Amino acid sequence: METSEAIVNRRSIRKFKSDPVPDEHVTALIEAARLAPSGCNAQPWRFKIVKDLKTRNKLAEAAYNQSFIAQAPVVIVCCADVSGYIEGSSSGIQDLGKIGAVEDEIVNIICANINETKKMEINEIGPRIAVNVAIAVEHMVLRALDFNLGTCWIRALEEDKVKEIFNWDENIYVVALLPLGFPAEEPVPRTRLKLEDLLL
Ligand SMILES: Cc1cc2nc3c(=O)[nH]c(=O)nc-3n(C[C@H](O)[C@H](O)[C@H](O)COP(=O)(O)O)c2cc1C
Numbered sequence: 001m002e003t004s005e006a007i008v009n010r011r012s013i014r015k016f017k018s019d020p021v022p023d024e025h026v027t028a029l030i031e032a033a034r035l036a037p038s039g040c041n042a043q044p045w046r047f048k049i050v051k052d053l054k055t056r057n058k059l060a061e062a063a064y065n066q067s068f069i070a071q072a073p074v075v076i077v078c079c080a081d082v083s084g085y086i087e088g089s090s091s092g093i094q095d096l097g098k099i100g101a102v103e104d105e106i107v108n109i110i111c112a113n114i115n116e117t118k119k120m121e122i123n124e125i126g127p128r129i130a131v132n133v134a135i136a137v138e139h140m141v142l143r144a145l146d147f148n149l150g151t152c153w154i155r156a157l158e159e160d161k162v163k164e165i166f167n168w169d170e171n172i173y174v175v176a177l178l179p180l181g182f183p184a185e186e187p188v189p190r191t192r193l194k195l196e197d198l199l200l
Contacts (some may be wrong), residue, residue, distance in 0.1 A: 012187065016073065030140070043132075076180060078136070078175045080187030089110075
């Protein structure tokens with residue numbers, strides 16, 4: 001599928017068939033996430049793949065009872081790993097400096113920024129690095145279309161409740177849930193702003 005076709009045809013899917021999602025498709029989605037770009041190549045994304053109904057129900061409950069989440073045979077919990085970000089960005093920026101992709105002066109500035117980040121409260125860092133995870137999530141969303149799978153970004157959630165399900169500590173920041181399954185609906189395109197309205 002052409003990228004443009006995927007971008008045009010993607011819809012948020014909120015009704016799913018009960019047909020199981022083959023494991024290799026789930027792996028292909030995680031692989032698409034793995035290849036996403038990230039600041040300093042830090043790659044802070046981490047994913048929990050949930051298939052069992054009991055946990056799916058708990059996730060739906062933690063997302064203000066958006067019950068369709070549990071209807072999807074797979075829910076991918078998309079997270080940022082704070083310490084993984086600190087380590088990944090430190091080594092990543094050094095690598096970018098070594099290969100000459102980033103000038104030494106910029107490497108020094110970014111290293112100083114990373115040191116400042118390290119001093120922050122751990123629960124302040126998660127939201128700041130979430131943008132990296134968001135890119136990886138959207139890679140999965142688009143890759144899903146290659147297998148005729150549907151997804152829906154879920155950000156309306158109570159983070160503490162999601163973390164409680166898995167006993168995660170403050171090092172893990174929950175960015176989104178991604179229910180995944182074969183669509184049982186064909187939504188019409190949602191409205192979008194006009195091109196000229198986007199330009200500042
Ligand atoms: C960051 C983000 C958070 C979202 N959170 C939710 C959500 O919690 N529940 C939901 O039903 N849809 C959610 N959506 C889906 C949006 O409602 C949807 O993308 C938008 O209405 C446009 O429709 P489309 O995706 O079909 O083009 C979210 C989308 C994004 C990008």
